Amino acid sequence: MTDVQEIDGAVKEGRRERKRRQTRERIEAAALALFLERGFDGTTIEDITEAADVSKRSFFDYFPSKEEVVFAWQDSFADELADAVAAQPKDASIVAVIEGALTSALLAAMADPQSLAIGALIHDTPVLSARHQLKYAKLETKLTDALYARSGGGEEELLRLRLLSAIVVSTVRIGGERWNERPQDLPLQEFAQDLFRELWAILVDLGALVEQRSSRR
Amino acid sequence: MTDVQEIDGAVKEGRRERKRRQTRERIEAAALALFLERGFDGTTIEDITEAADVSKRSFFDYFPSKEEVVFAWQDSFADELADAVAAQPKDASIVAVIEGALTSALLAAMADPQSLAIGALIHDTPVLSARHQLKYAKLETKLTDALYARSGGGEEELLRLRLLSAIVVSTVRIGGERWNERPQDLPLQEFAQDLFRELWAILVDLGALVEQRSSRR
DNA sequence: TTGTATTTTTGCGTTTAGTGCAATAATTAA
DNA sequence: TTAATTATTGCACTAAACGCAAAAATACAA
Numbered sequence: 001m002t003d004v005q006e007i008d009g010a011v012k013e014g015r016r017e018r019k020r021r022q023t024r025e026r027i028e029a030a031a032l033a034l035f036l037e038r039g040f041d042g043t044t045i046e047d048i049t050e051a052a053d054v055s056k057r058s059f060f061d062y063f064p065s066k067e068e069v070v071f072a073w074q075d076s077f078a079d080e081l082a083d084a085v086a087a088q089p090k091d092a093s094i095v096a097v098i099e100g101a102l103t104s105a106l107l108a109a110m111a112d113p114q115s116l117a118i119g120a121l122i123h124d125t126p127v128l129s130a131r132h133q134l135k136y137a138k139l140e141t142k143l144t145d146a147l148y149a150r151s152g153g154g155e156e157e158l159l160r161l162r163l164l165s166a167i168v169v170s171t172v173r174i175g176g177e178r179w180n181e182r183p184q185d186l187p188l189q190e191f192a193q194d195l196f197r198e199l200w201a202i203l204v205d206l207g208a209l210v211e212q213r214s215s216r217r
Numbered sequence: 218m219t220d221v222q223e224i225d226g227a228v229k230e231g232r233r234e235r236k237r238r239q240t241r242e243r244i245e246a247a248a249l250a251l252f253l254e255r256g257f258d259g260t261t262i263e264d265i266t267e268a269a270d271v272s273k274r275s276f277f278d279y280f281p282s283k284e285e286v287v288f289a290w291q292d293s294f295a296d297e298l299a300d301a302v303a304a305q306p307k308d309a310s311i312v313a314v315i316e317g318a319l320t321s322a323l324l325a326a327m328a329d330p331q332s333l334a335i336g337a338l339i340h341d342t343p344v345l346s347a348r349h350q351l352k353y354a355k356l357e358t359k360l361t362d363a364l365y366a367r368s369g370g371g372e373e374e375l376l377r378l379r380l381l382s383a384i385v386v387s388t389v390r391i392g393g394e395r396w397n398e399r400p401q402d403l404p405l406q407e408f409a410q411d412l413f414r415e416l417w418a419i420l421v422d423l424g425a426l427v428e429q430r431s432s433r434r
Numbered sequence: 435t436t437g438t439a440t441t442t443t444t445g446c447g448t449t450t451a452g453t454g455c456a457a458t459a460a461t462t463a464a
Numbered sequence: 465t466t467a468a469t470t471a472t473t474g475c476a477c478t479a480a481a482c483g484c485a486a487a488a489a490t491a492c493a494a
Contacts, residue, residue, distance in 0.1 A: 093429075129351065131347055134347040137350055159419070164423065166383075166384070166387030166388075166391065171380065174379055200430075202376075203420070203424050207420050207421045210312050213310050214417060
Protein backbone atom coordinates (compact mmCIF):
# COMPACT_ATOMS: atom_id res chain seq x y z
CA MET A 1 0.00 0.00 0.00
CA THR A 2 2.72 2.40 0.96
CA ASP A 3 6.43 2.45 0.35
CA VAL A 4 7.30 3.67 3.80
CA GLN A 5 8.90 1.03 5.94
CA GLU A 6 8.99 1.46 9.64
CA ILE A 7 12.02 0.10 11.42
CA ASP A 8 12.59 0.89 15.06
CA GLY A 9 10.00 3.64 14.78
CA ALA A 10 12.11 5.42 12.17
CA VAL A 11 10.88 6.00 8.66
CA LYS A 12 12.71 4.52 5.74
CA GLU A 13 12.17 5.89 2.27
CA GLY A 14 11.26 3.52 -0.49
CA ARG A 15 12.61 4.14 -3.96
CA ARG A 16 9.40 5.85 -4.94
CA GLU A 17 9.47 8.39 -2.16
CA ARG A 18 13.15 9.01 -2.57
CA LYS A 19 12.78 9.75 -6.25
CA ARG A 20 9.78 11.92 -5.66
CA ARG A 21 11.65 13.96 -3.10
CA GLN A 22 14.64 14.24 -5.36
CA THR A 23 12.52 15.39 -8.26
CA ARG A 24 10.86 17.99 -6.08
CA GLU A 25 14.22 19.27 -4.95
CA ARG A 26 15.47 19.32 -8.52
CA ILE A 27 12.50 21.39 -9.65
CA GLU A 28 12.87 23.75 -6.72
CA ALA A 29 16.58 24.24 -7.25
CA ALA A 30 16.19 24.77 -10.98
CA ALA A 31 13.36 27.22 -10.46
CA LEU A 32 15.14 29.31 -7.85
CA ALA A 33 18.33 29.43 -9.88
CA LEU A 34 16.42 30.60 -12.94
CA PHE A 35 14.36 33.11 -10.97
CA LEU A 36 17.50 34.65 -9.53
CA GLU A 37 19.14 34.69 -12.95
CA ARG A 38 16.33 35.92 -15.20
CA GLY A 39 13.75 37.15 -12.72
CA PHE A 40 10.43 35.57 -11.83
CA ASP A 41 8.44 36.88 -14.76
CA GLY A 42 11.28 36.20 -17.15
CA THR A 43 11.20 32.53 -16.34
CA THR A 44 8.55 30.26 -17.81
CA ILE A 45 7.47 26.98 -16.35
CA GLU A 46 8.86 25.30 -19.42
CA ASP A 47 12.27 26.80 -18.69
CA ILE A 48 12.07 25.25 -15.26
CA THR A 49 10.88 21.85 -16.38
CA GLU A 50 13.52 21.68 -19.08
CA ALA A 51 16.23 22.54 -16.60
CA ALA A 52 14.89 20.00 -14.15
CA ASP A 53 14.30 17.46 -16.91
CA VAL A 54 10.66 16.73 -16.21
CA SER A 55 7.58 17.32 -18.30
CA LYS A 56 5.74 20.59 -18.04
CA ARG A 57 2.72 18.75 -16.73
CA SER A 58 4.70 17.21 -13.89
CA PHE A 59 5.55 20.61 -12.50
CA PHE A 60 1.97 21.02 -11.37
CA ASP A 61 2.07 17.64 -9.74
CA TYR A 62 4.68 19.02 -7.38
CA PHE A 63 3.71 22.66 -7.04
CA PRO A 64 0.24 24.14 -7.45
CA SER A 65 1.62 27.28 -9.04
CA LYS A 66 4.79 29.03 -10.07
CA GLU A 67 4.65 31.23 -6.99
CA GLU A 68 4.49 28.32 -4.62
CA VAL A 69 8.01 27.27 -5.52
CA VAL A 70 9.27 30.50 -4.04
CA PHE A 71 7.28 30.24 -0.86
CA ALA A 72 7.46 26.52 -0.23
CA TRP A 73 10.85 26.77 1.41
CA GLN A 74 9.61 29.13 4.07
CA ASP A 75 6.39 27.32 4.75
CA SER A 76 7.94 25.82 7.78
CA PHE A 77 8.82 29.08 9.48
CA ALA A 78 5.43 29.63 11.07
CA ASP A 79 5.44 26.11 12.45
CA GLU A 80 8.94 26.48 13.80
CA LEU A 81 7.92 29.69 15.49
CA ALA A 82 4.91 28.02 17.04
CA ASP A 83 7.12 25.22 18.30
CA ALA A 84 9.60 27.71 19.68
CA VAL A 85 6.82 29.47 21.54
CA ALA A 86 5.71 26.20 23.07
CA ALA A 87 9.30 25.41 24.00
CA GLN A 88 9.80 28.55 26.09
CA PRO A 89 9.93 28.15 29.88
CA LYS A 90 6.54 27.82 31.49
CA ASP A 91 6.96 30.71 33.85
CA ALA A 92 8.40 33.18 31.35
CA SER A 93 6.55 36.41 30.77
CA ILE A 94 4.83 36.84 27.45
CA VAL A 95 7.39 39.42 26.45
CA ALA A 96 10.25 37.05 27.13
CA VAL A 97 8.45 34.25 25.34
CA ILE A 98 8.07 36.29 22.20
CA GLU A 99 11.58 37.58 22.17
CA GLY A 100 13.06 34.17 22.87
CA ALA A 101 10.96 32.26 20.39
CA LEU A 102 11.32 34.73 17.57
CA THR A 103 15.03 35.07 17.96
CA SER A 104 15.58 31.34 17.78
CA ALA A 105 13.19 30.89 14.87
CA LEU A 106 14.76 33.75 12.96
CA LEU A 107 18.26 32.44 13.47
CA ALA A 108 17.20 29.05 12.18
CA ALA A 109 15.45 30.51 9.15
CA MET A 110 18.30 32.78 8.17
CA ALA A 111 20.78 29.93 8.26
CA ASP A 112 19.91 29.28 4.63
CA PRO A 113 22.29 31.46 2.61
CA GLN A 114 19.74 31.74 -0.19
CA SER A 115 17.24 33.49 2.04
CA LEU A 116 18.74 36.88 1.34
CA ALA A 117 18.62 36.53 -2.42
CA ILE A 118 15.10 35.17 -2.26
CA GLY A 119 14.12 38.11 -0.12
CA ALA A 120 15.40 40.45 -2.78
CA LEU A 121 13.57 38.50 -5.47
CA ILE A 122 10.32 38.79 -3.57
CA HIS A 123 10.93 42.44 -2.92
CA ASP A 124 11.17 43.44 -6.54
CA THR A 125 8.55 41.15 -8.01
CA PRO A 126 5.13 42.70 -7.37
CA VAL A 127 3.15 39.51 -7.59
CA LEU A 128 5.48 37.87 -5.10
CA SER A 129 5.27 40.83 -2.75
CA ALA A 130 1.54 40.45 -2.61
CA ARG A 131 1.88 36.79 -1.92
CA HIS A 132 4.46 37.48 0.72
CA GLN A 133 2.07 39.61 2.73
CA LEU A 134 -0.16 36.60 3.05
CA LYS A 135 2.66 34.78 4.75
CA TYR A 136 2.73 37.42 7.43
CA ALA A 137 -0.98 37.04 7.91
CA LYS A 138 -0.63 33.31 8.39
CA LEU A 139 2.31 33.83 10.68
CA GLU A 140 0.19 36.13 12.75
CA THR A 141 -2.61 33.65 13.25
CA LYS A 142 -0.17 30.87 14.06
CA LEU A 143 1.56 33.04 16.61
CA THR A 144 -1.77 33.98 18.13
CA ASP A 145 -2.75 30.34 18.41
CA ALA A 146 0.55 29.39 19.96
CA LEU A 147 0.36 32.16 22.52
CA TYR A 148 -3.26 31.43 23.23
CA ALA A 149 -2.46 27.79 23.82
CA ARG A 150 0.08 28.79 26.46
CA SER A 151 -1.92 31.26 28.48
CA GLY A 152 -5.40 29.84 28.05
CA GLY A 153 -7.35 32.95 28.83
CA GLY A 154 -10.83 33.86 27.67
CA GLU A 155 -12.37 35.75 24.83
CA GLU A 156 -11.02 38.99 26.17
CA GLU A 157 -7.48 37.65 26.17
CA LEU A 158 -7.82 36.54 22.57
CA LEU A 159 -8.18 40.04 21.18
CA ARG A 160 -5.22 41.11 23.25
CA LEU A 161 -3.11 38.29 21.87
CA ARG A 162 -4.21 38.89 18.29
CA LEU A 163 -3.14 42.46 18.60
CA LEU A 164 0.08 41.56 20.29
CA SER A 165 0.81 39.05 17.55
CA ALA A 166 0.08 41.67 14.95
CA ILE A 167 2.49 44.03 16.64
CA VAL A 168 5.18 41.42 16.83
CA VAL A 169 4.77 40.29 13.24
CA SER A 170 4.82 43.91 12.12
CA THR A 171 8.03 44.34 14.00
CA VAL A 172 9.52 41.34 12.28
CA ARG A 173 8.39 42.64 8.94
CA ILE A 174 9.71 46.13 9.48
CA GLY A 175 12.88 44.70 10.92
CA GLY A 176 13.24 42.49 7.88
CA GLU A 177 12.89 45.45 5.57
CA ARG A 178 15.58 47.27 7.50
CA TRP A 179 17.80 44.24 7.44
CA ASN A 180 17.57 44.08 3.69
CA GLU A 181 18.10 47.79 3.13
CA ARG A 182 20.85 48.64 5.56
CA PRO A 183 24.41 47.47 5.50
CA GLN A 184 24.36 44.28 7.51
CA ASP A 185 27.43 44.97 9.49
CA LEU A 186 26.22 43.34 12.65
CA PRO A 187 25.23 39.72 13.03
CA LEU A 188 21.59 38.80 12.98
CA GLN A 189 21.52 37.94 16.64
CA GLU A 190 22.53 41.44 17.68
CA PHE A 191 20.30 42.98 15.07
CA ALA A 192 17.33 41.13 16.50
CA GLN A 193 18.33 42.11 20.00
CA ASP A 194 18.50 45.78 19.07
CA LEU A 195 15.22 45.58 17.24
CA PHE A 196 13.43 44.07 20.19
CA ARG A 197 14.98 46.59 22.52
CA GLU A 198 13.60 49.34 20.35
CA LEU A 199 10.23 47.66 20.09
CA TRP A 200 9.83 47.28 23.82
CA ALA A 201 10.95 50.84 24.43
CA ILE A 202 8.45 52.13 21.93
CA LEU A 203 5.69 50.09 23.52
CA VAL A 204 6.53 51.48 26.93
CA ASP A 205 6.51 55.03 25.61
CA LEU A 206 3.34 54.42 23.72
CA GLY A 207 1.64 52.94 26.73
CA ALA A 208 2.57 55.94 28.81
CA LEU A 209 1.42 58.28 26.09
CA VAL A 210 -1.94 56.62 25.77
CA GLU A 211 -2.44 56.41 29.51
CA GLN A 212 -1.66 60.06 29.89
CA ARG A 213 -4.19 60.92 27.25
CA SER A 214 -6.86 58.61 28.60
CA SER A 215 -6.64 60.01 32.08
CA ARG A 216 -6.75 63.54 30.77
CA ARG A 217 -10.34 63.36 29.62
CA MET B 218 -4.34 68.77 -26.09
CA THR B 219 -6.73 67.97 -23.34
CA ASP B 220 -10.48 67.95 -23.04
CA VAL B 221 -10.55 69.42 -19.60
CA GLN B 222 -11.80 72.98 -19.51
CA GLU B 223 -11.08 75.13 -16.54
CA ILE B 224 -13.75 77.62 -15.58
CA ASP B 225 -13.52 79.46 -12.31
CA GLY B 226 -10.96 76.94 -11.18
CA ALA B 227 -13.51 74.17 -11.50
CA VAL B 228 -13.01 71.29 -13.90
CA LYS B 229 -15.51 70.64 -16.65
CA GLU B 230 -15.66 67.29 -18.36
CA GLY B 231 -15.48 67.10 -22.12
CA ARG B 232 -17.53 64.50 -23.88
CA ARG B 233 -14.51 62.24 -24.12
CA GLU B 234 -13.83 62.23 -20.43
CA ARG B 235 -17.45 61.84 -19.55
CA LYS B 236 -17.84 58.80 -21.77
CA ARG B 237 -14.64 57.31 -20.51
CA ARG B 238 -15.75 57.69 -16.94
CA GLN B 239 -19.14 56.22 -17.75
CA THR B 240 -17.60 53.24 -19.48
CA ARG B 241 -15.31 52.66 -16.55
CA GLU B 242 -18.23 52.78 -14.16
CA ARG B 243 -20.21 50.42 -16.36
CA ILE B 244 -17.39 47.89 -16.38
CA GLU B 245 -16.90 48.20 -12.66
CA ALA B 246 -20.59 47.81 -11.88
CA ALA B 247 -20.97 44.83 -14.20
CA ALA B 248 -17.88 43.17 -12.78
CA LEU B 249 -18.88 43.60 -9.15
CA ALA B 250 -22.40 42.39 -9.80
CA LEU B 251 -21.08 39.27 -11.53
CA PHE B 252 -18.42 38.65 -8.88
CA LEU B 253 -21.04 38.78 -6.14
CA GLU B 254 -23.35 36.54 -8.14
CA ARG B 255 -20.98 33.87 -9.45
CA GLY B 256 -17.83 34.47 -7.45
CA PHE B 257 -14.57 35.95 -8.62
CA ASP B 258 -13.13 32.83 -10.17
CA GLY B 259 -16.44 31.89 -11.69
CA THR B 260 -16.55 35.10 -13.68
CA THR B 261 -14.49 35.49 -16.83
CA ILE B 262 -13.42 38.78 -18.31
CA GLU B 263 -15.58 38.02 -21.28
CA ASP B 264 -18.60 37.73 -19.01
CA ILE B 265 -17.83 41.19 -17.73
CA THR B 266 -17.20 42.79 -21.08
CA GLU B 267 -20.35 41.28 -22.51
CA ALA B 268 -22.39 42.57 -19.62
CA ALA B 269 -20.78 45.99 -19.92
CA ASP B 270 -21.01 45.91 -23.71
CA VAL B 271 -17.39 46.63 -24.50
CA SER B 272 -14.78 44.56 -26.23
CA LYS B 273 -12.64 42.18 -24.23
CA ARG B 274 -9.61 44.21 -25.24
CA SER B 275 -11.08 47.42 -23.87
CA PHE B 276 -11.32 45.93 -20.40
CA PHE B 277 -7.56 46.07 -20.15
CA ASP B 278 -7.59 49.65 -21.30
CA TYR B 279 -9.48 50.49 -18.11
CA PHE B 280 -8.14 47.99 -15.62
CA PRO B 281 -4.75 46.32 -15.68
CA SER B 282 -6.16 43.09 -14.30
CA LYS B 283 -9.30 41.40 -13.11
CA GLU B 284 -8.31 41.95 -9.50
CA GLU B 285 -7.91 45.66 -9.89
CA VAL B 286 -11.61 46.07 -10.48
CA VAL B 287 -12.25 44.87 -6.97
CA PHE B 288 -9.68 47.11 -5.36
CA ALA B 289 -10.05 50.23 -7.46
CA TRP B 290 -13.02 51.44 -5.43
CA GLN B 291 -11.02 51.54 -2.23
CA ASP B 292 -7.90 53.04 -3.71
CA SER B 293 -8.91 56.37 -2.32
CA PHE B 294 -9.14 55.25 1.29
CA ALA B 295 -5.46 55.67 2.06
CA ASP B 296 -5.48 59.17 0.63
CA GLU B 297 -8.58 60.09 2.56
CA LEU B 298 -6.95 58.84 5.71
CA ALA B 299 -3.84 60.87 5.02
CA ASP B 300 -5.97 63.95 4.46
CA ALA B 301 -7.89 63.29 7.65
CA VAL B 302 -4.63 63.05 9.57
CA ALA B 303 -3.51 66.38 8.17
CA ALA B 304 -6.90 67.88 9.04
CA GLN B 305 -6.68 67.08 12.74
CA PRO B 306 -6.02 69.99 15.12
CA LYS B 307 -2.39 71.01 15.32
CA ASP B 308 -2.06 70.57 19.04
CA ALA B 309 -3.79 67.21 19.27
CA SER B 310 -1.83 64.29 20.66
CA ILE B 311 -0.83 61.55 18.30
CA VAL B 312 -3.31 59.22 19.90
CA ALA B 313 -6.14 61.65 19.38
CA VAL B 314 -5.01 62.32 15.83
CA ILE B 315 -5.15 58.66 14.94
CA GLU B 316 -8.47 58.01 16.54
CA GLY B 317 -10.04 61.08 15.03
CA ALA B 318 -8.68 60.59 11.55
CA LEU B 319 -9.43 56.90 11.33
CA THR B 320 -12.94 57.24 12.61
CA SER B 321 -13.81 59.85 10.05
CA ALA B 322 -12.11 58.00 7.21
CA LEU B 323 -13.82 54.76 8.17
CA LEU B 324 -17.23 56.34 8.35
CA ALA B 325 -16.74 57.80 4.90
CA ALA B 326 -15.53 54.52 3.43
CA MET B 327 -18.32 52.44 4.91
CA ALA B 328 -20.96 54.74 3.54
CA ASP B 329 -20.92 52.60 0.40
CA PRO B 330 -23.46 49.84 1.02
CA GLN B 331 -21.52 47.48 -1.25
CA SER B 332 -18.48 47.57 0.97
CA LEU B 333 -19.76 44.76 3.16
CA ALA B 334 -20.46 42.40 0.28
CA ILE B 335 -17.12 43.20 -1.28
CA GLY B 336 -15.45 42.50 2.01
CA ALA B 337 -17.05 39.07 2.04
CA LEU B 338 -16.01 38.48 -1.55
CA ILE B 339 -12.42 39.31 -0.73
CA HIS B 340 -12.54 37.19 2.36
CA ASP B 341 -13.42 33.98 0.58
CA THR B 342 -11.37 34.41 -2.57
CA PRO B 343 -7.77 33.49 -1.79
CA VAL B 344 -6.19 35.48 -4.57
CA LEU B 345 -8.11 38.55 -3.48
CA SER B 346 -7.12 38.04 0.13
CA ALA B 347 -3.49 38.11 -0.85
CA ARG B 348 -4.03 41.24 -2.83
CA HIS B 349 -5.94 42.78 0.04
CA GLN B 350 -3.00 42.43 2.38
CA LEU B 351 -1.02 44.60 0.04
CA LYS B 352 -3.58 47.33 0.54
CA TYR B 353 -2.88 47.29 4.23
CA ALA B 354 0.80 47.60 3.55
CA LYS B 355 0.23 50.64 1.38
CA LEU B 356 -2.12 52.09 3.95
CA GLU B 357 0.57 51.65 6.53
CA THR B 358 3.19 53.58 4.60
CA LYS B 359 0.75 56.35 3.77
CA LEU B 360 -0.22 56.65 7.41
CA THR B 361 3.42 56.73 8.41
CA ASP B 362 4.13 59.49 5.91
CA ALA B 363 1.15 61.51 7.04
CA LEU B 364 2.11 61.23 10.70
CA TYR B 365 5.74 61.94 9.93
CA ALA B 366 4.77 65.06 8.02
CA ARG B 367 2.93 66.35 11.08
CA SER B 368 5.50 65.76 13.73
CA GLY B 369 8.70 66.22 11.74
CA GLY B 370 11.02 64.30 13.97
CA GLY B 371 14.25 62.56 13.06
CA GLU B 372 15.32 59.10 12.04
CA GLU B 373 14.56 57.77 15.49
CA GLU B 374 11.01 59.06 15.31
CA LEU B 375 10.46 57.38 11.96
CA LEU B 376 10.82 53.85 13.27
CA ARG B 377 8.49 54.73 16.09
CA LEU B 378 5.91 56.03 13.67
CA ARG B 379 6.25 53.07 11.33
CA LEU B 380 5.60 50.76 14.20
CA LEU B 381 2.74 52.86 15.47
CA SER B 382 1.21 52.87 12.01
CA ALA B 383 1.60 49.12 11.84
CA ILE B 384 -0.18 48.79 15.13
CA VAL B 385 -3.00 51.06 14.06
CA VAL B 386 -3.44 49.37 10.71
CA SER B 387 -3.42 45.99 12.39
CA THR B 388 -6.12 47.25 14.69
CA VAL B 389 -8.18 48.38 11.75
CA ARG B 390 -7.68 45.04 10.05
CA ILE B 391 -8.56 42.99 13.10
CA GLY B 392 -11.46 45.30 13.81
CA GLY B 393 -12.65 44.85 10.26
CA GLU B 394 -12.53 41.10 10.60
CA ARG B 395 -14.57 41.32 13.77
CA TRP B 396 -17.01 43.67 12.14
CA ASN B 397 -17.60 41.17 9.38
CA GLU B 398 -17.91 38.16 11.64
CA ARG B 399 -20.03 39.45 14.49
CA PRO B 400 -23.60 40.55 14.37
CA GLN B 401 -23.37 44.23 13.55
CA ASP B 402 -25.91 45.33 16.07
CA LEU B 403 -24.21 48.57 16.89
CA PRO B 404 -23.51 51.38 14.47
CA LEU B 405 -20.03 51.72 13.05
CA GLN B 406 -19.29 54.83 15.00
CA GLU B 407 -19.77 53.09 18.34
CA PHE B 408 -18.01 50.01 17.10
CA ALA B 409 -14.97 52.08 16.21
CA GLN B 410 -15.13 53.85 19.53
CA ASP B 411 -15.19 50.56 21.42
CA LEU B 412 -12.40 49.17 19.29
CA PHE B 413 -10.16 52.11 19.97
CA ARG B 414 -10.99 52.02 23.64
CA GLU B 415 -9.86 48.42 23.69
CA LEU B 416 -6.79 49.16 21.65
CA TRP B 417 -5.62 51.94 23.91
CA ALA B 418 -6.31 49.84 27.01
CA ILE B 419 -4.30 46.98 25.60
CA LEU B 420 -1.45 49.28 24.73
CA VAL B 421 -1.41 50.68 28.25
CA ASP B 422 -1.37 47.19 29.74
CA LEU B 423 1.25 46.07 27.30
CA GLY B 424 3.43 49.05 28.06
CA ALA B 425 3.22 48.34 31.76
CA LEU B 426 3.96 44.69 31.18
CA VAL B 427 7.02 45.41 29.12
CA GLU B 428 8.28 48.03 31.50
CA GLN B 429 7.91 45.69 34.40
CA ARG B 430 9.92 43.06 32.60
CA SER B 431 12.59 45.46 31.42
CA SER B 432 13.25 46.83 34.88
CA ARG B 433 13.38 43.33 36.30
CA ARG B 434 16.63 42.40 34.61
C1' DT C 435 11.12 -14.47 -12.50
C1' DT C 436 6.66 -13.26 -13.77
C1' DG C 437 2.28 -11.25 -13.35
C1' DT C 438 -0.58 -7.74 -11.22
C1' DA C 439 -1.84 -3.67 -8.69
C1' DT C 440 -0.51 1.01 -7.57
C1' DT C 441 1.62 5.20 -8.26
C1' DT C 442 4.14 8.47 -11.16
C1' DT C 443 4.99 10.69 -15.26
C1' DT C 444 3.78 12.29 -19.49
C1' DG C 445 1.29 14.08 -23.66
C1' DC C 446 -2.43 16.44 -25.40
C1' DG C 447 -6.23 19.46 -25.50
C1' DT C 448 -8.66 23.23 -23.34
C1' DT C 449 -9.70 27.47 -20.81
C1' DT C 450 -8.50 31.93 -19.36
C1' DA C 451 -5.60 36.06 -18.27
C1' DG C 452 -3.05 39.33 -20.27
C1' DT C 453 -0.09 41.76 -24.19
C1' DG C 454 1.23 43.81 -28.74
C1' DC C 455 -0.09 45.72 -32.83
C1' DA C 456 -2.44 47.71 -36.36
C1' DA C 457 -6.88 49.11 -38.22
C1' DT C 458 -11.04 51.66 -37.35
C1' DA C 459 -14.11 54.90 -35.07
C1' DA C 460 -15.12 58.91 -32.25
C1' DT C 461 -13.89 63.34 -30.57
C1' DT C 462 -11.62 67.69 -30.50
C1' DA C 463 -9.27 71.73 -32.34
C1' DA C 464 -8.14 74.50 -36.20
C1' DT D 465 -14.35 70.62 -43.48
C1' DT D 466 -9.92 68.92 -42.32
C1' DA D 467 -6.29 67.33 -39.55
C1' DA D 468 -4.69 65.61 -35.26
C1' DT D 469 -5.79 63.05 -30.96
C1' DT D 470 -7.60 59.69 -28.53
C1' DA D 471 -10.61 55.65 -27.80
C1' DT D 472 -12.14 51.23 -29.25
C1' DT D 473 -11.84 47.07 -31.43
C1' DG D 474 -10.24 42.64 -33.67
C1' DC D 475 -6.79 39.38 -34.11
C1' DA D 476 -2.97 36.77 -33.10
C1' DC D 477 -0.03 35.31 -29.54
C1' DT D 478 2.19 33.80 -25.01
C1' DA D 479 1.89 31.58 -20.75
C1' DA D 480 -0.39 29.62 -16.58
C1' DA D 481 -3.17 26.11 -14.97
C1' DC D 482 -6.39 22.14 -15.18
C1' DG D 483 -8.59 17.51 -16.73
C1' DC D 484 -8.01 13.22 -18.60
C1' DA D 485 -6.28 9.14 -20.20
C1' DA D 486 -2.26 6.59 -21.88
C1' DA D 487 2.26 4.98 -20.75
C1' DA D 488 6.06 4.17 -17.68
C1' DA D 489 8.03 3.05 -13.24
C1' DT D 490 7.70 0.83 -9.02
C1' DA D 491 6.07 -2.38 -5.39
C1' DC D 492 4.50 -6.77 -4.12
C1' DA D 493 2.84 -11.47 -4.12
C1' DA D 494 3.06 -16.06 -5.94
